[in-house]
Amino acid sequence: TSLSIFLFIIFFMKVDIVVHGRGYLQIKDKNILIEHPDGGRIKELLVREGSVVKEGQLLAVIDNSYIAEEVAKAVQQKKSYSIRIERIEAEINNTPFVIPAKISNKEKEYYSYEKAIYDSEMNNLKNELTTSESVEKQRKAEYESNLIKIQGLKKDLEYAYKQEKMVRDLVKIKAAAKGTLIEKEADLQKIRNELNLAESMTSVLQSGIETSVLDTNEIKSKFKKEKNNEILKLQEAITEIDAKLVGINARRKQSNIYSPVPGRIQKMFKPNEGSVLPAGGALFEITPDNVPVIAVVRLDTKDRDKVWSGMNVKIDIGGTGGTRTEPVSGQVKVVSADSLNDEHGNRYYQAEIILTGGKQKNLFPGMAVDAYILTGKRSIADYFFSPIIKGMKRSFSEQ
Structure with a gap:
């Protein structure tokens, strides 16, 4: 095509x-x-x-011969950057960062250094997510509790309607005092008010849950964005090292x-x-x-x-x-x-x-x-x- x-x-x-x-x-x-x-x-x-x-x-x-030292230094720097990229990719993918078994002492030093950073970064991310997710869970619990409260108030309201109607009928035939009817009407209105308040809180609590979810996702997104930027910088640095090595090798030929x-x-x-x-x-x-x-x-x-x-x-x-x-x-x-x-x-x-x-x-x-x-x-x-x-x-x- x-x-x-x-x-x-x-x-x-x-x-x-x-x-x-x-x-x-x-x-x-x-x-x-x-x-x-x-x-x-x-x-x-x-x-x-x-x-x-x-x-x-x-x-x-x-x-x-000093050029050989420059080459060795540039190669080691490139290796350290490559290991760092490996560590950052493990952080992005939330996978273990494992130190290979068969490596040189210098590489082991690089890996150990990056492993310490990996553990620290992942621990910080975990703490941030735990805090954010706990807020999210709390708001979901409040939302569920409010729904249960609404269901209970609806039942109470239905019962209060029946009580108010029964007393009203008794008042009509003068079988009950008018004051009793007033009390029942007050109880009915109180339940109505509580139900209206609980229902109005539904959207507020739902919004709070959505905000918490966004906050959690923002933490993850920000973490990945920062890590991807680090990789871009390291890749650019490796490209510069490769160009430097080309120049060094040209100088070696000289x-x-x-x-x-x-x-x-x-x-x-x-x-x-x-x-x-x-x-x-x-x-x-x-x-x-x-x-x-x-x-x-x-x-x-x-x-x-x-x-x-x-x-x-x-x-x-x-x-x-x-x-x-x-x-x-x-x-x-x-x-x-x-x-x-x-x-x-x-x-x-x-x-x-x-x-x-x-x-x-x-x-x-x-x-x-x-x-x-x-x-x-x-x-x-x-x-x-x-x-x-x-x-x-x-x-x-x-x-």
Whole structure:
């Protein structure tokens, strides 16, 4: 059906996630500076000044073992969040939160911590529900008692009618005093008043029961809503950790330094193994064998952790007279190790993109470019629901 096709498209059709950068074309006519964004100790140097190198040749190995510590920390944090989600789901479903038998000591520590929270949260919920349900039971008992009272008063009223009629008939034949009739009429009116009051209380007591039921349901609903919001926050945190791990793994790959172009080692800034390289420190200066046209673009500082060497790029290149050429494919080769300042003092990162497409005949230095760096894919549904979820989280968050 059309609905099935529509749902399939929005949930399973993926669109590109891109980081946009704007810049220009230039001739790669200067030496290439090889820098390392994270630094570390130089473990191996495989070339010397004057060495002829090929593109992709291994030049050096950096010991950045601290990255392994970051990975371990991120993995443990993700595990703790996953266990927390498991605990919250048990709270929502009112099911036992059980500590597995075969787990590591660290996981046992996480589970024990969450088990203590689970017991406390469920005990608090139980106390709230017990209080609310006791009020509900009390009001139901009052309602039932009032119904019984009404039934009794109706019987009393029926009997009082008979008594009043009998005395009235006796008064007519002067077999009873008129004062007795007045007493019977007063008794009858008293029962009528009590019955009217009891019947009027029926709706009041019924409303009280409904309010108590709503209060009980509100406690349950509020509890689940808060717990679902906690899960959303934890899932978002796990997504951020996954993205962080992707970046960390990319940085781990940077422990091997490769030549981005064929050429010659013009200068070595750290010629000895064992030397300590600071973050963003320069390692080599390479004179390339050729001078290709490249795109030099500026990236927002918030996008730096999403862009890495080797990512594919779609490039729109501005032509003359307001026309535009067909998009050209490219690949990120170098991203500046540190941020730079523009003429207004704004910070940015600079990326150099090698053009890999074949249609480069009419490309000239100085042409404006818009680069779209492909960082992943996302379903159309994500675009619809992500703003809604974020808006709900903001709405239900405590200010």
